[in-house]
Amino acid sequence: MFFWNKGKRNLPTARDLRKKITELGITVDTIYTDDWTSFVKTFKSDNHVTGKANTVGIEGNNCRLRHRIRRAFRKTCCFSKNLYNHLKSFELVFFYINFGHV
Structure with missing residues (x-):
């Protein structure tokens, strides 16, 4: 994707x-x-x-990804400040989005 x-x-x-x-x-x-x-x-x-029928799902994934990234940066007191941990967290988000988990 x-x-x-x-x-x-x-x-x-x-x-x-x-x-x-x-x-x-x-x-x-x-x-x-x-x-x-x-x-x-x-x-x-x-x-x-x-057509919209096929792009709605893609736009939904895009919105979900933006939401989760924003949440991660907004709650920095509860989120690791280590860059490696940030990248691994985003890898997990991509995994869940690409394989249909919410």
Whole structure:
């Protein structure tokens, strides 16, 4: 799962996303986006599915991740100040989100 939350939903931003995916060597089976013309044009050669039905789950995961990261930093008195422990905690959050645990 790859999250992209940068810029507007215009053609240059969609092309930046496509370029970033290629540079990172990420392979995808299906790309789910909203029905924006810029995404349709940029990803027309891929297995591209448009519509809210598929993006709602992705947006929910994004929101949940932001919420948990904010909570971790807000409650620093109860959270380790060691960077290693922060990173391990976030690894756990990613694990639970990616494998369907809430």
